[in-house]
Amino acid sequence: MAKKKIVIVGLGGHAKGSWVHSIKRHKDYELIGVVDTDTELLGNVSSLNLGFPEDQVFTRVHDMLNAGIKPDVAVVATPIPTHHVISKDLLDAGVNVICEKNMAGTIFQGRQMVQAAIDHPELCTAMGTQRRFNPAYWTAKKYLQGPENQIGKLNFIRWTDAFNWGLYRDGWRQFLPDLYAEDQMIHWFDLIRNISGLDIVQVKSDCFIPVGSVFQGSSSVMANLALAHPDDYSHRHNWVWAQFYGD
Numbered sequence: 001m002a003k004k005k006i007v008i009v010g011l012g013g014h015a016k017g018s019w020v021h022s023i024k025r026h027k028d029y030e031l032i033g034v035v036d037t038d039t040e041l042l043g044n045v046s047s048l049n050l051g052f053p054e055d056q057v058f059t060r061v062h063d064m065l066n067a068g069i070k071p072d073v074a075v076v077a078t079p080i081p082t083h084h085v086i087s088k089d090l091l092d093a094g095v096n097v098i099c100e101k102n103m104a105g106t107i108f109q110g111r112q113m114v115q116a117a118i119d120h121p122e123l124c125t126a127m128g129t130q131r132r133f134n135p136a137y138w139t140a141k142k143y144l145q146g147p148e149n150q151i152g153k154l155n156f157i158r159w160t161d162a163f164n165w166g167l168y169r170d171g172w173r174q175f176l177p178d179l180y181a182e183d184q185m186i187h188w189f190d191l192i193r194n195i196s197g198l199d200i201v202q203v204k205s206d207c208f209i210p211v212g213s214v215f216q217g218s219s220s221v222m223a224n225l226a227l228a229h230p231d232d233y234s235h236r237h238n239w240v241w242a243q244f245y246g247d
Contacts, residue, residue, distance in 0.1 A: 003030040007071045009061060009086055010078030011036045011045075014100060019075050020050060033069060035061055061089050071095055079172040080182065084109035090121060099202045100128040102186040112184055130195050141195045154196055157227075157242035161188055169215055177217045178207045185221055185246050198227035198240055210247065220247035 006029045010016045023031045027170050036042055042057040058064040061074075076083055077100045084104045090097050117125040131137060143149055147192040152217035161240045176182045193200060206224030213219055225242040230237040 001028075004028055004072040005030055005032045005068070005070075005123055006073040006075065007033040007035060007064065008075045009035040009090075010076065010082075010100075011038070011041060012077060015077040016048070019077060020048075023075075024051070029073070032056060032071060033058070033064060035059070035064055044061075056086065061086060061093075061127045065093050068115070073098065076100060080176075082106040084113050086111050087125075091116045091120050091125070094120075094123065098126045098128060100189070101130060102183065103127055105182065119238055123169060129190055137191055137195060141197075144195060145197050150229070154240050157192060157225075159188060159192060159242060159244045159246075161185075161246040163247065168212070169219075174216070178221075179219050180247055181205070181207050181213065181218070181221050185223075185244075188244070188246060189225075192225070192242055192244075196227055196240065197235075198229055199224050201228045201233055201239065202226035205244075221245070 004158070006023055008019055008023075008031065011034050017242075021219050024028050031050055032052050034042070034045060034050070036056045037059050039059065045057050046054050049100060056069070058067070058069075070093065073096045075098045076086050076090070080102050083099055083102075083202060087097050087099050099113070104113060117123070132141075144151075144154060161184070163180070169179060173183060174235065189200060203223055204224055205221055207218035207221050209215060209218055221244070223244040225244060226239045227242060228235070228239045
């Protein structure tokens with residue numbers, strides 16, 4: 001069987017550190033090109049040993065498609081605020097899409113992406129996630145949702161994440177107004193949902209700059225979440241509550 005053709009849109013740290021290696025290890029897929037706005041990177045793509053001709057690089061998705069290159073799959077690994085436009089362009093062109101986390105920068109962009117997927121039922125769409133399969137998180141999920149659970153029904157969650165990385169406000173992230181909320185927090189919200197098996201039905205939060213912080217824009221979040229099974233979306237007394245702090 002012929003290998004499926006795949007391209008990476010956005011050859012940054014995640015793409016080079018994870019996606020390239022995963023694709024090369026997969027016997028059913030062949031990396032055939034890259035789309036990125038960094039022309040210096042594209043000019044030196046041969047040094048990365050990606051396995052495709054040097055002319056298979058483009059600065060826009062439309063340039064790739066206009067050149068007659070239509071992959072079976074595209075991995076969208078660009079900065080978060082660009083995901084919705086690039087994913088929709090690919091879906092409209094008939095390309096299956098794997099979009100890196102976070103899905104989108106706003107709920108409205110996310111809804112556009114969902115609608116684009118609904119409009120193209122012949123295509124596959126997938127979202128990348130991180131940390132779900134960390135041994136500790138996976139164990140917690142299987143225990144709480146499995147028959148071995150001897151604790152009882154989940155009642156309350158208290159979750160804290162102190163993400164102390166001095167270089168975090170760097171690159172494209174330096175332009176995010178609410179740095180933590182727009183990037184790292186989404187991973188933990190995903191984990192809370194995955195471990196509990198419940199959906200987040202309500203969020204009340206504050207984003208703020210702690211005393212002494214020199215970050216531009218807010219760098220910390222305090223939030224109260226309500227989680228529920230789909231059958232209990234309207235039954236407030238059956239909600240599970242979570243208190244979340246992160247920076």
